[in-house]
Amino acid sequence: MIQKLTEHDREKLQESLATSGQKVTAQREIVFAVLLAKRDHPTVEDVFQRARESMPGLSLATVYNCLETFVGCGLVRQVNHERESTRYCPNLAPHAHFRDEATGHVHDIELPPEIIQSLRSILPPGFNSETIEISFRGRSQETTARSTSN
Amino acid sequence: MIQKLTEHDREKLQESLATSGQKVTAQREIVFAVLLAKRDHPTVEDVFQRARESMPGLSLATVYNCLETFVGCGLVRQVNHERESTRYCPNLAPHAHFRDEATGHVHDIELPPEIIQSLRSILPPGFNSETIEISFRGRSQETTARSTSN
DNA sequence: TTGCAAATTGGAATCATTCCAACTCATTCG
């Protein structure tokens, strides 16, 4: 069962939707809450399963709709790796993605601004890019990185 | 009609295939020639159309098979942008891709080694990446960049 | 020749995503 949105997050949702003339609905609240609850870059199907625990009548089409709406108003990013299902990420800070081939897990990799700058600088004159996407593929020592483990 | 492979390119094809125990076939030669002839990152369907001009009986399944084989033995790279059809690129030098949203064209962007290095360096310890993919999205002033234009 | 394994082929199956027409629901208007 998904935690309700905090007041702060609900406001962010409300305001982002408002700027593109859209409203908060029960479905959108839950889908957004699902994304914030577990930032593991879930697929649409993942989101659907998790959201249904709180709202059994929710439809897959609506999950697609909500996610598209969120992407449209800049609340979440789409993450694509090769030909796999699209995943969704509510981390708005500039970051790259690392896809672990062994587990399928996708991790956020912080992107220092100077790297973004140097990347922009390799574009020949006349090329104006709105978006840069960087994705790594490989293996990671899936250490669950709790400070005190074992 | 597609130009035949140069002796040099045919050898590259032959050797790359050989290292994974596979043979040169008429279909593979043509598909490879199509990729080399126009380096515009064609889709499977593009390749299919172009190759059929030289070999009318060629099947779409075979184009998929050939391209998969080439990717497997490192002769070409797959290029994915968002959810669009996969494109194929025979440029083996390290490079990024720029997708022009206005035209749909995909351009190669040279990647200086020091950028690749700095990108690798942002990975936290324990993350080993075999592949880095960088793609830009935006507009370009589609100047056909002939030295003497007009 | 004959036999074999690899490659090719056409068509069916898959599956993520998109489309659509009917339905629901909140809000506005009389």
Place this chain on the structure above:
DNA sequence: CGAATGAGTTGGAATGATTCCAATTTGCAA
């Protein structure tokens, strides 16, 4: 209050790229 309106939701059908499969065909080797 009701009815009208419009956004949002829903289930199911349609789409389209890719994969799968079983039946040939091919190129070599015995």
